[in-house]
Amino acid sequence: MSRLVIVSNRVADLTNTAQAGGLAVGVGDSLRQRGGVWLGWDGQRLKYEEPPEPRIRKMGPVSLATIPLTQQDYDEYYLGFSNSVLWPLFHYRLDLVDYKSEFLEGYRRVNGKFADALMTILQPDDVIWIHDYHLIPLASELRRRGCTQRMGFFLHIPFPPPEILAAVPRHKWLVECLLDFDVIGFQTNTDLGNLQHYVADQLGCEMSGNVIRTGEREVISGCFPIGIDVDAFSQMAQRPNEEVQIETHRRRVLRRKQIIGVDRLDYTKGLPDRLRAFERLLELYPEHVKNVALIQIATPTREEVEAYADIRRELEALSGAINGRYADFNWTPVRYMYRTVPRDALAALFRVSQVGFVTPLRDGMNLVAKEYVAAQSMDDPGVLVLSKFAGAAEELREALIVNPYDSDDMARALNRALTMSLEERQERQQALIDRIREKDANWWLKSFMDALENRNPVPA
Ligand code: ADP
Ligand code: F6P
Secondary structure, three states: OOOEEEEEEEOOOOOOOOOOOHHHHHHHHHHHHHOEEEEEEEEEEEOOOOOOOOEEEEEOOEEEEEEEEEHHHHHHHHHHHHHHHHHHHHOOOHHHOOOOHHHHHHHHHHHHHHHHHHHOOOOOOOEEEEEOHHHOOHHHHHHHOOOOOEEEEEOOOOOOOHHHHOOOOOHHHHHHHHOOOOEEEEOOHHHHHHHHHHHHHOOOOEEEOOEEEEOOEEEEEEEOOOOOOHHHHHHHHOOOOHHHHHHHHHHHHHOOEEEEEEEEOOHHHOHHHHHHHHHHHHHHOHHHOOOEEEEEEEEOOOOOOHHHHHHHHHHHHHHHHHHHHHOEOOEOOEEEEEOOOOHHHHHHHHHOOOEEEEOOOOEOOOHHHHHHHHHOOOOOOOEEEEEOOEHHHHOOOOOEEEOOOOHHHHHHHHHHHHOOOHHHHHHHHHHHHHHHHHOOHHHHHHHHHHHHHHOOOOOO
16 A cells, blocks of 8 residues: 555644544544545744755654744745635635735745645655645645646535636636645535536536546546544444533433534634524523523634624624623523633533534535534434535435524524424434445545545546
8 A cells, every 4th residue: 555645734743632623533533444644734923034854753653753844934835825815715705815916926936835745755656635825836846846646636525617817817827736735535415516517617628527627638537525433433422421411411401402613713613693692592582591501612713814803793792792682691692612621521512412513504514513413312313403504515415404694593493402302313313424434534545545546436
């Protein structure tokens, strides 16, 4: 078996259980099983340039290779082109795109740095798997430096329709960069379809099934929904710490139910709309007042980008307003926490919550939805309420699927979830758990590697 070299903007500390972000979790789960090298930014912002050789740290079967960036790289490549242009654009939020030509220059420069660093550690038989929107031009940069190894790319976030993509300068260049990979993977069939339409209409490429012909080359495109390590998460969920046990016991005695939301605090996650939907539940169905609480855990993320600071302020004001209106001496309707929580605590909290409330306005996959399902017990499972705009909704059809822009629709679904019979909950849970087991972290790694190593076209 060839050595697997994974590249992403950040690497995850595989020993740290409190790490937020689908990429860190998905790649971490997969790489632990196969072993290999994982190269990424070390999180430092230096005032000066450093030589390209990465620092290597061994963690069991995985070698973590990291490089620092400069403050200018961080501003232009990370905050700028990646998170103020591509992130909003790919999440269909043209109103939040803030394009500057220096962002694009920084983006190209840093992709060049990643390529330089990688060239110092690559071996001839390596197979390279590059992740996410920060590194779209990396295959082109590597090929320019003479790299001939097989290269795959997986996009963790949505790929927008051609008419949205075309709003950003140099969109053709971006997609041509994608075509320098051997395999390009997406979370959903919708994303895959969007790319295929773009390359056929705008670049005139021929398609044969999922194979894209570009000049002399053939590029495999496919849909590989990311999964989780279901057993590991389910086992964690069965070991609640003392705090969770006491709080759950208290709620049982008081016959109170809990709705849970867990996200990075990102404007794509639909958090204000979610809080408004919870408020609407209390308005439309007053029998839930004092009997149901919403716990929302939100991890700080990209706080230097203005849109993220705005959403934080909005959420704090909204949770304060709902509590001000409804709270009583012994009941707080919204418990809002702005922090990262260890994964085992999260898993246990999912298990003791009667509703998993996952309502992004647009999301590549959303692993929280799969984690909520993995954490449930078959004896008394909770209900997943899921946005139709999460990639996960393509698979998790037995969830209660909602429109995250419609607070009445979400309130009705919450009420239905809170009052659903045990039999219906069990039926839905069985179907959902079967689905997340079928396409778990291992399946994701294997199916992508099969396409990349054996050049097996993915069925259309
Ligand atoms: P994204 O990749 O956009 O952050 P996902 O839902 O796919 O969204 O992945 C988020 C991952 O980060 C999940 O594994 C989730 O459990 C974890 N996570 C999100 N918020 C927190 C938090 N507050 N504390 C701990 N883990 C979190
Ligand atoms: O999954 C989307 C993603 O952007 C990942 O690429 C990233 O690891 C995660 O969200 C967290 O974002 P950031 O690295 O910007 O904190």
